[in-house]
Amino acid sequence: MSKSEQLSDSEKEVVAVTKHGQATIPKRFRDKLGIDAPGKVLFRETDDGTVIVEHVRSPSEMRGFATRSDARTDTPATELLRKKREQDRDEREAQFSSENE
Template sequence: MSKVTSKGQVTIPKSIRDRLGIEAGDEVIFEETDDGYVLRKRVTENPFEKWRGAADTDATVTERMAELRGER
């Protein structure tokens, strides 16, 4: 059980944070339902995720840097 502070803050119990994967700095959403409210972790897409694998190569870092510099 949690109590609301004078600032409207509530501590989410650790067991619930662990189950929902909530960490410091994460945003949560309170969704109204017929039975009350549901707490959900706000999941945002990582802006870098779409680039994952874009630079996949078997080249070493040194070889890749030489290629990017236009060296052969």
């Protein structure tokens, strides 16, 4: 396990990086993100240069996702696509009409 140095800010922690680019994610951050070993994380950079670390769910964690009540829909996919196309068309038309004024 890498040695870490606590900073005064409770949301920061310095960890060592090995010559192979490996770093240990501190336990409190693993717990906060729900990361179990072995596991995966996603490093994402925002437009302003901030780097965000996110937990990547395993296939077993995703199992049954579509059957959960908050993920269900009684609307057929074709109708959802039709509504999305109409919405996109309306947005394009509004954009072009405001540019031509």
